[in-house]
Amino acid sequence: MQPRLSRKSVFRKSSAWVAVTAALTLCTTAAANQIVPDFPDSDYQARVASVEDILGYPLGTRISSPEQIRRYYDYLASAHSQSIRLVPYGESWQGRELYYVVISSPQNLARLDSIESNMRALADPREINDNRARELMRDTPASVWIANSVHGNEISPAESSMALAYHLLADRSSKTQQLLENTVVYIDPLQNPDGRARFVSRYYATVGLDHSADRLSAEQNEPWPNGRTNHYLFDMNRDWLALTQPETRGRIAALQQSFPLIFVDSHEMGGDLPYYFSPEAHPFNPHITQPQREVLEWVGRNNAGWFDRFGYDYFTREIFDAFYPGYGASWPLYHGSISMTYEMGSSRGHQFRTRDGKVLTYADTVQQNFVAFMSTIELAAERGNELKQRFYDYRKNAVEQGSRGDVRSYLFPATRDAAGHQKLAAVLSEQGIEVHRATANFSACGNDYSEGAFVVNAAQPTYHLIRTLLDDNVPMDDDFIAEQERLRANNLPDQIYDVTAWSLPLMFNLDMNTCNRAPRVALERFEGERIARGSVAAPDASFGYIVPWGDMAGVRFLSAALQAGLHVRSSDLPFTHDDEIQYPAGSLIVSRAGNPDDLTAQVQRIAEASGAHVQGVDSSWMRSGPNVGSANVQTMHRPNVAMLWDEPANVLAAGSTRFVIEREANYPVTAIRPAQLRSADLSQYQVLLLPATAGGSYSQALGESGRENLRQWVQRGGVLITLGNATRFVVEGEQPLLQSSLEPKAQPSEVSGRDTSVAEIITSDAQYNHRIQDASADPDWVSGVIARVNVDQEHWLTAGVPERVHSMFIGRDIYTPLTINHGRNVANFAAADEVLASGYLWEDNRHQIAYKPLVMVQPQGRGMVISFTQEPNYRAYVDGMHVFLMNAIFRGAAQAQPVR
Structure with missing residues (x-):
């Protein structure tokens, strides 16, 4: 390598910065002696300010906050606008702007809109022919998107993005200039600014006189919740499937404007491992094509050449597979791009001592990412023509496969759970999938459909994504399965990295049919929002209003009505009103009596916002079922809802639970730490949720005093809801709160x-x-399948829930059923021959899970315990379980009998 040229500062530091820098030198490490970025034959020009010039410290010597990273990119975009453009694409929960930057030659950047338009044209072969495609390819440079630090405590990729941006703009070598002429480089510096801000503030709060490399140090061990997740504690690298978080939704929308040919998702892993890059481990999702897998090999080989040159260790084809489609490194593959995971062993601070005694510095990690990024851009520049052709061929072949396959259309009747169908149609549209609605009644493949049914035609460029998201099951390779069974038989860990099932229609619990032809009916393109505008029929009705129960529109209506102070009642049983309209159990009754004079206006406002379709009625008379004054019609109280927050709760479980209640049902939750739950007066709360744990014990965290405090609270009328393995807490001890046990x-x-x-x-x-x-062994661990569940229709807890739902089954917790004298098992897993709806399930587990409870309820004094043995909020994408959970919260509080 050529000797590195010195940098020249172009910005005078303030005296305050000098003082801060001087103070920092007291605790600097070997990282300060390493110059980053380091690349052969670089010729850096002083006209481009370095990170040190702008932020006051050399790159790799300090972990930059989101605000510091943004400050550097703001400088670059302002001072070098001919070569870099900053593009906002969203906002995090905490209000931080999400953005990416585009770097290329001035000529390319000047026509960026045209370049992106070309890529969108190539992405739809239905609108162009091969000759036009070749013209577009000749006129379009290759493109690479480098996404960094979706996990906020994976710190080096975001820092490395600044090294890359500086290098591309400051290096005047012919090599870099050729790269910029032949490629457009997109950099998403920081996919998770909220998580990074949490990590940085906590890290520097632990630093003493020097930075510790000891893995036992506070610097290397984050408090709960760590910086991995966003504000709502989501692992956003699992969210590309259901798009629950605004960060993910914004990013996906941005990618569909540019369709980059290569997408790099840059991560970190444990510091004892070297660098990981493609090709991925087995199994591969079958909708990743062989040409795509070949390109992953190209990228890996090019990276290997550069890592050999620098003397960096690496590994491939292990640990990180390409089966689950919800990763950032997977989702773009189903649009025809090439996407991959890069994983750098993390210093998790300024320095980290590995198990072999070496000290890994932050600068080391920043530099290695930078080299991998440069290698990838080089590959794209050198093989851009092949990449463009393969992208076009993928999209073209997808249309052809969708037009001749056994499944040519997916049909959603939308006669049950209208809110769920609306949301799923919107999520699919956001994914880039074309969704249509029928404008008339029609029949297809032996089934009748009404106007408004949703239709997804498989003959689209997104065919592989459609199959991946909508098929009941995506199979793993037979040889991979055989190997996992061999490992299990020898008591060795299996190699299944994530869940094996994720079908959106199953998880939403929606009716869907497939057909081997496109339906013969006029269709209109669906481009609606996730929540349709609700309505009120007969708003001036003299008695009041009825709101059907059974989907999240009804839940949102109830949530808003209770918070507005309206008097609402709910029937435990189905009923038929005098106007002959049938209503399911749980349906809401809002009478004028007992409500404010402006009830009509309030109901209309709430209906429109919630998506509920409300029926005005002139009479309370019911043709069948309970009348309004029946003991089977409950007054819905406005419950104060609390949940346990902090260790040993699983960060992801706690976050998704709070998110579903607060952002799907729009109802506030109070988070309470275990120390307060041990002895606090809980009388102001009617509902308390215990989220699943991360392996710790609530019994240990709460102690006997906490257990007794909760017992007395339940006895006085509280509703205690346990989720997933938190159910262990209520079945433990000499006097368990729930008369079940782990098997x-x-x-x-x-x-x-x-x-x-x-x-x-x-x-x-x-x-x-x-x-x-x-x-005496526990059941084998299940990585994640979708299971069929039968629901007791004769209990208030199942109001509005269909006879069969789908639940995720993950882990090894299987519980004995409650005996009839103690409580009710209101939802049980189906028989062994039908319990598995999707995914791969060990045979032993399939038989043992059958008929075991998913949801149990046991009265305790004036209150009750409700236990979900699996998480109903897993990743917030099991929408079909949302109403069940809301019944536990709202209807449980109505059924309990506290002193009010």
């Missing part, structure tokens, strides 16, 4: 009943495998 792994009789004191002769592999089983 051990079901064993064959020859294992569970064997006499280990008697010698035996082993004559087969099967006998040997039985012989070595642990009779």
Whole structure:
């Protein structure tokens, strides 16, 4: 490598900055001696200010905050606008602007709109022919999108983005100039600014006289919640499937404006590992094509060449697979781009001592990311023509496959759960999938559909994404499955990295049919919002209003009505009004009596915002079912809802639970730490939720005093709701709050009943495998499947919930059913031959899960315990369970009998 040229400062530092810099030198590390970026033959020009010039410290010597990173990019965009453009694309929950920058030659940047228009044209082969496509490809440079630090505590990628931007703008070498002429480089510096801000502030709050490299130090161990997640504690690298977070939605919209040919999702992992890059581990999603996998190999080989040149270690084809479509490194693949994960071993601070005794510095990590980024841009520049052709071919072949496959259309009747269908149609549209609505009644493949049914034609450029999101099941390779079974049989860890099921229609619990032809009906393009505008029929009706229950529109109406102080009642049973309209159990009744004079205006306002369709009625008379004054019609109180917050709660479980209640149901939640729950007066709260844990114990965190405090609160009329493995807390102890128990792994009789004191002769592999089983073992861990669940229709907790729903099943917790004298099992997993709806489930688990409870309710004094044995809010994408949870909160509070 050529010797590096010195930088020249072009900005005078203030005396305050000098003082700060002087103070920082007291705790600098070896990172200060490493110059970043470092690349062969670079010729940096003083006209471009470095990070040190703008921020006051050399790159890699301090972990920059979101505000500092933004300050540097603001400088670049202002001072060098001919070569870099800053583009806002959204806002985080905490109000930080999300943005990306575009860097290229001045000539390319001047026609950026045209370049992006060309890519959008190439993305739809239905509108152009091959000759036009070749013209567009000749006129369009290659493009690379580098997305950084979606996990806020994965710190080096965001810093490395500044190294890359500086290098591309300041280096006048012919090599870099050629790269800029042949590529457009998109950089998303910081995908998760809220999480990074949390990490940076907490990290520097722990620093003493020097930065510690000890993995036991406070600097290397973040408090709860760590910086990985965004404000609502979501792992946004799992959110590209359902788009629950504004950061993800903005990013996906931006990508569909530019369709980059290569997308890099830059992460960090444990500091004892070297660098990871593509190709990915098995299994591959079957909708990732062989040409795409070939390009992943190209990228990996080019990276390897540069890492060999610099002497950096790396690994490929291990740990990180390409099966689950909800990663940033996966989703663009189903649009025809090439996307991949880069993982740098993290210093998690200024320095980290690895297990082999080496000290990994922050500057090391920033530099290695920078080299990987440069290698990727080089590959794109050199093979841009092939990349463009493969992108176009992918989209063209997708249309052809969708037009001739066994599944040519997906049909959603939308006769049940209108709000759920509306939301799913919107999510699919946001993903770039064309969704239509029928303008008349029609029949297709033996089924009848009404006007308004949703239709997704498979003959689209997004065919592979459609199949991935909508098919009931996406299979893993048979040889991969066989290997996992072999590992399990030998008590070795399996290699399944994430969930094996994610079908959106199943998780939304919506009716969907497939058809081998496109329906013959006039269609209109759906471009609606996630929540349709609600309505009120007969708003001047003399008695009041009825709101059907069973979807989130009704939940949002109830939430808003209670917060507005309206008097609302809800029926435990279905009923038919005098006008012959049938209403499901749970339906809301809002009478004029007992409500304010402006009730009509309030109901109309709430209906429009919530999406609910409200029916005005002149009479309270019911043709069947309970009348309004029946004991089976409950007054809905406005509950104060609390949830446990902090260790040992699982960060993701706590965040998704709070998000679903606050942002899907629009109802406030008070977060309370375990220390307060041990002895606090909880009488002002009617509902308390315990989210799943991350492996710790609520019994230990709350202690006996906390358990007794909760017991007395429930006895006095509180509703305690446990989610997922938090249910362990209520089944533990000498006087459990719930009369269920965790099951051990079901064993064959020859294992569970064997006499280990008697010698035996082993004559087969099967006998040997039985012989070595642990009779007291827990069930095998399930990575994540979608299970069918049967729902008891004769309990108030299941009001508006259909007879069958779908739940995620993850982990190994299986509970014994409640006996009838203690409570009710209101939802149970289906029989063994039908319990698996999607994914891969170990055979032993499939049999043991059958008929076991998903939801249990047990009265306790004036209150009750409601337990969901699996998380109903997992990643906030199991929408089909939302009404069930809201029943537990709102209807549970109405059924309890506290002293009011």
